[in-house]
Amino acid sequence: MEDGTPSIRDMLAVNLRAARTARGLSLSELSRRSGIGKATLSQLESGGGNPTIETVFSLSRVLEVAISDLLDHRAGGALTVVRGADVEVLRGEGVDLRPLRRIDAGDGVFEVYDQVVRGDAPQQSQGHVGIEHTVVQTGSLRVEVAGRTVDVGPGDYVAFDACEPHCYTALEAPVHSVLLLQYRADERLDGRPHPVLPTGR
Incomplete structure (x- = not known):
């Protein structure tokens, strides 16, 4: 990614663990509630795997957080330009x-x-x-x-x-x-x- 912006995998790894911990859920319990395999969740929290829309939306629903709480890297500034190609x-x-x-x-x-x-x-x-x-x-x-x-x-x-x-x-x-x-x-x-x-x- 340009300008050192973290990848979706990197952002999901940090945010997923934080949201799961805030909810007091183990990987096993999150797996049970979401229908996503425990090994897959562990891989996502380690910054691996290939997260899909279905995976992210399922985690959003179970953890009861906004999608951007799982994917967002916040940047400030008076002018914000996001190039779709990037x-x-x-x-x-x-x-x-x-x-x-x-x-x-x-x-x-x-x-x-x-x-x-x-x-x-x-x-x-x-x-x-x-x-x-x-x-x-x-x-x-x-x-x-x-x-x-x-x-x-x-x-x-x-x-x-x-x-x-x-x-x-x-x-x-x-x-x-x-x-x-x-x-x-x-x-x-x-x-x-x-x-x-x-x-x-």
């Missing part, structure tokens, strides 16, 4: 995500992603904390949320409670879109306070 892609069954920015605003937290729905497979999620906002730029996208289905195209916007099971399917691929995940600072599935995670990495 951002590591987090790949899923049917979606490529580039985490661009975490924004802490008052009592809210926002995450901005460049999202490409590829069209080779649907991208399904069992749900995770937050509200999901998507603005389609090119292509045509089918969004299914808790039994409801809507098709959206260029310039269209859709939002929903991300705790609900949901699925993205490209009808006209690839679908280029901006994904915004919105959280309240205190939002967790069980209302517990947000764990304090290290910011100096």
Whole structure:
């Protein structure tokens, strides 16, 4: 990565261990709750493996933390420029995500992603904390949320409670879109306070 920015693997290794410890969970218990093998979790905490969207979202759901609490490397400054070509892609069954920015605003937290729905497979999620906002730029996208289905195209916007099971399917691929995940600072599935995670990495 440019300018010494840690890789997704490096950031996940530090943040996953911190979040798991803050929740008082052993690797075995986290494995049981997430359905991710203990050996895989150990590898992720050591900075190895190849984390996917499905893995990261499952850990977010079980640990009840924002996605950026697992992936973010915070940088400050009056002018922030993130070059998409320089951002590591987090790949899923049917979606490529580039985490661009975490924004802490008052009592809210926002995450901005460049999202490409590829069209080779649907991208399904069992749900995770937050509200999901998507603005389609090119292509045509089918969004299914808790039994409801809507098709959206260029310039269209859709939002929903991300705790609900949901699925993205490209009808006209690839679908280029901006994904915004919105959280309240205190939002967790069980209302517990947000764990304090290290910011100096």
